[in-house]
Amino acid sequence: MSSAGVDRGFRRVSAKPPVRAGAPRGRLRFWPQYVAVSPFFLLFALFGLFPVGFSAWLAFHRWDGLSPVTFAGLEQFRFLAADPTFRKAVVNTIVIWVLSTVPMLVMSLAIAALLNSVRRFKTFYQVVLFLPSVTSIVAIAIFFKAIFNNRVGLVNQVLEGIGLPAVEWLNGWWTIKIVLALLMTWQWVGYNAIIYFAGMQAIPGEVYEAAKLDGAGPLRAFWSITVPMLRPVILFTVIISTITGLQTFTEPQVLFGTNAAVNPNSGGPGQAGLTMVLYFYQQAFNYNNYGYGAAIAYGVLAIVGVFALVNWRLVARSEK
């Protein structure tokens, strides 16, 4: 992002803040700044810092919200490490994330490059690309539930119409994940394309002029100039997509919320749509296993952290 001209440091800050004559000395003279930042930090203390610490404490205890709290030590983490349902949820989440994020970001890049190459209708395309991301996930999940209906959904009617067999989309291990990935791709592909497009606008035209003089075609220019210069932006989208993708919750929750055979938050047939956060929600708020829920939350944090770090290293290494 530095190449795009963002002020990342604090270099614009005046070296010496002007002090009026007669203003209080010492730390006291900074009171307006502390007042200005205090609302966030008060909320942060109450709804951020305290809960995170409390979660850590909870993870070592058993509590259903009513009975007395009992100490569990590492037992819940031990249980988590061996929990087959959690493993299922981890695999589901990662498969859904890979199925959605990788094709989505590649398509976003292609769309952004196309958008950057046209002169007309730019605003129209940008509005359309943005539109899905301002649409509610609940409404979109319901829509996908309707068109991927196992019997009469639009997708199956089209498949049968062109002579292909219908697919029980919302029943199979893979198909459930594909539907979820399509849903997430539909909602965020344009959004990421706009981010890439914004990054491309920041690349100075002279670089392309020089490349053209050296005989580089448009594809070569894309690989040798656009992609490398977009690296900070790509890194940003990959990290954000990882953090949010690994926390997928609403899509499977709404899609399979009516599947009450096991539990409304079971993640659908075969629990194929049970993501880590959905499992967390089920344990904490359906079964009131607050302690185990907290342990799952820390498990999610660990997994998200590892993935974000690996992404970071991968994208940063390709720099060389």
Place this chain on the structure above:
Amino acid sequence: MALRTVPPATVGARPRRSRGVRNPARWAHVPLGLTALVLLFPFYWTVVMATNTNADFYRRPPEVVPGTHLLDNVSSVLTSLNFFGSMANTFIVAASVTVLVLFFDSMAAFAFAKYEFPGKRFLFALMMLFFMLPAQLSTVPQFITMSELGWVGTLQALIVPAAANAFGIFWMRQYIASAIPDEILDAATVDGCGFFRQYLLVVLPVIRPGLAFLGIYTFVAAWNDYVWPLIVLVNPDMLTLQVALSQLNTTRGTDYAVVMAGALMAIVPLVVVFLLFSKQFVADSVKGAVR
């Protein structure tokens, strides 16, 4: 993926035209147009399903043009759930959160962008760390806090924790750092303006475009928020639109005409707001933090 956790294009792109370098490729309109069609199709099909009967949904081949049953479906939605009540709740929450976020975030951002004070770097780093933490870590304790405060089932349980956020401060800081020249602030200081008068008289008027963008963004995110309202709004009369919609999906899951009418009613206000402000939205997100 929740919109809340995905910052918009704050890549700080400084738009620089490079005319004549890349030849405008007309053929690019073909894939772009197809993409637009795919992205717009669900809106069209939602209208088709919401304006026909449920029997039309089960027919083969399906009805492909909008029908005349919208009002029947809408009235079914209205009898199934307290739609306007939910909408009012959602509006109160989204509007309050937006106003508070704009005020608190821009003020904090001004302090971070233009002033030095002891502990500033530490506080900023702490804030960014919080930004990275998964929400689930705080969900259970937050719910317990809310029940201790007696706020479970109330709207302030949704408003207060969201009243200031790290992303908005980060984004506004970038914006203020580049939109407000130090010289203006120095001049204001010479004229005897302290921190808060500078904020009110100098900063606020200049950052209006940035506030507009953050405002729409915050409003949309608050309007579409789902997980936390689902957990904390236990009272069936006090739902927000997204939770009400998911309940419609659960109770009337087989009546697609009604459920899709509900989905349509839930997204239309937002899409209208977005289209009204889209020029601002698109322009600002593309320009990023740099004016």
